[in-house]
Amino acid sequence: MTAWALRELRRSAGRYAASVAVVAVVTTFAVLLITAIGAFTGAARAQGADVGTAKAVLEVVGGVFLGIAVTVAVIVVSNTFSTIAAGRIKDIAVLRLIGATGKQVRRTALVDGTAVGVVGAVTGIGAGLGLGAIGVKLMRSWAHLTVSFPWSVQLVVVPFGGALVATVLAAIVGVREVSGVSPSEAARSLPEGRPVSNAVRRRRIAAGVVLGGLGLALLVCGVLVGYAMPPLGLMVAFFGGLLTSIGVVLAAPVILPPLVSLVARLAPRAAAPRLAAANLRHDAVRTSRTVLAVMIGVTVLTMFQVAGNMAVMSFRSYTRPVQDMEQVQQAIRGMLVAVDVLTSFSVVVAAIGLASTLAISVLQRRRELGTLRAVGFTGSQARSMLLTESLLVAGTGAVGGVVLGSLFGWVGAVSAYGKYADRTLQxxxxxxxxxxxxxxxxxxxxxxxxxxxxxRVPPAVALMDI
Known part of the structure; x- marks a missing residue:
């Protein structure tokens, strides 16, 4: 099995390029965060300031946004591995027929996941160290700050270990569904994807409804508690938002395809857009994962925009000094800019993931594309179909992200300010x-x-056995 995995890795190395880029981006982000926290706290400590609390706050904030980026990366990488594994179904069927178990098939993901994780982590650490050194130098020369590069073992060990573990786990999750099919079922499956089984669908619906319902209940409790004890209300609302998000992720293959179909009604009623919508509905798991990658970034951006603007209105409702209002607005604008910068890494990861999913999908649908070309589908129509698929995924992720972000931002602001909160959605x-x-x-x-x-897929591909 290991020899087969190594051979397939060499043959499919190019298909993992996007996953390597995703791991590299997240690892670079991790190195830059550790560098920034170390540089600022080191400069403050050199001036005799007590940096214990400030460092803890920076580490928590940085950890939250790094966790968001890692979550998006895991979704993207698992989607890539799942799509590639689906294209190997016939080979996996032969392995199962000659005695390979599902557990052995899943172990092959360790080879691919380790290779992707190591290459991406090494690339990201190198880029992060280089950018961090340049940033520290610019702060010394332009801003005249007394900062030094915080060299430490954790600059390398923590990002490398985290990237490797996350990539291997994502690879195992991506291969799991294909490894679980029976040899006969695998031999009959199409390489472009498998529908969600009824049993899996029921489990995901149940888990999503339970966790999502519990999360919504905690969001309501957060608002109610916030009227009496605002800080405690915000903590309750935080866990409510976390559980709601987990519920959405679990039920995504069930709830997101209908949302994609709803957005698809805005597309022209031509052949290419209709085929694009059908392709997205065909593989609910792959579509939902790609939509989630976009949705998470938009949710975070929207949440802080809504919460920030409502904070300004709430502050205005119980204090009047113009100077204080100007300071609050400046602080919130600065916070929103920082949030946009931190969230941009997850948006970049989602963009790479969307392009990767489409690219691998084209490779695994060559026969379908060749058939379409043989019956008169033009190259322009093929491009239009892929463009529509991409726009539907990005548009659905944006719509879902704005809705969830608005909910989380409104609840967060109301639970934080309690009776002083401006309850109008901003x-x-x-x-x-x-x-x-x-x-x-x-x-x-x-x-x-x-x-x-x-x-560029020729019509003759329709006659090939691929």
Whole structure:
């Protein structure tokens, strides 16, 4: 099995490029966070300041946003491994027929996951150390700050270990469904994906409903508790948002495809858009994972935008000094800029994941594309189909992210300010337009290379046994 895994890794090395890039981006982010925290606390300590509390706060905030980026990365990497493994179903069927067990098939993911994790982590650590050193040098020369590069073992060990563990786990999760099929079922399955079984669907619905319902109940409790004890209400609401998010993730293959279909109604009623919507509905798991990667970033951005604007309105409702209001607004604007920068890493990861999913999908649907070309589908229509798929995924993720982010932001602000809270949802229209434009750009850019490759599939491919 190991020899087969190594051979397939060499043959499919190019398909893992996006996963390596994702791991590298997240690892770079981790190195930069550790560098920034170490540099700022070191400079404050050199001036005799007590940095214990400030360092703890920075580590918590940095850990939260790093966790968001890692979550998106795990979704993207597991999606890539799942799609690649689905394309190897015939080979896996032969291995199962000659005695390989599902557990042995899952172990092959260790080879691919380790290779991707090591290459991505080493690349990201190198990039992070280089960018961190440049940033420290610029702070010394331009900002005239007394900072030094915080060299330490954890700059290398923590990002490397975290990237390797997360990648291997994502690989195992991605291969799990394919490894569990029987030899006869695997031999009959199509390489482009497998539908969610009824048993899996029921379990996901049950888990999603239970956790999501419990999370919504805690969100309501957070608002009610916030009127009496605002800080405690915010803590209750935090766990409510966490459980609600987990519920959405678990039930995503069930609840997101219908949302994609709803968004698809906005597309033209031509052949290419209809085929695009059908392709997305065909593989609910792959589609939901890709939508989730986009949705998480938009949710975080929207949540802080809503909470920040409601904080300004709530502060204005119980204090009047103009100077204080200006200081609060400046602080909130600074916080939102910092949040946008930190969240941008997860958005970049989601963009890479969307492009990777489309690219691998094209490789595994060559026969389908060749058949379409044989019956008159033009190269332009093939590009249009991939573009529509990309736009539907990005658009669905943006819509879902704005809805969830608005809910979490509103609950967070009300539970934090209690009876002083302004209960009007403050969602800037400029922000909504920016999210829509960003989703449009993301969809277009992610579809360029896959669409070009799809348009070049010759009709003769339909006659090939691939």
């Amino acid at each position: 969602l800037p229209w400029l922000f909504v337009l920016a999210v829509a434009a960003g989703a449009l750009v993301l969809g277009v850019v992610a579809s360029l290379a896959p669409g070009r490759r799809a348009s």
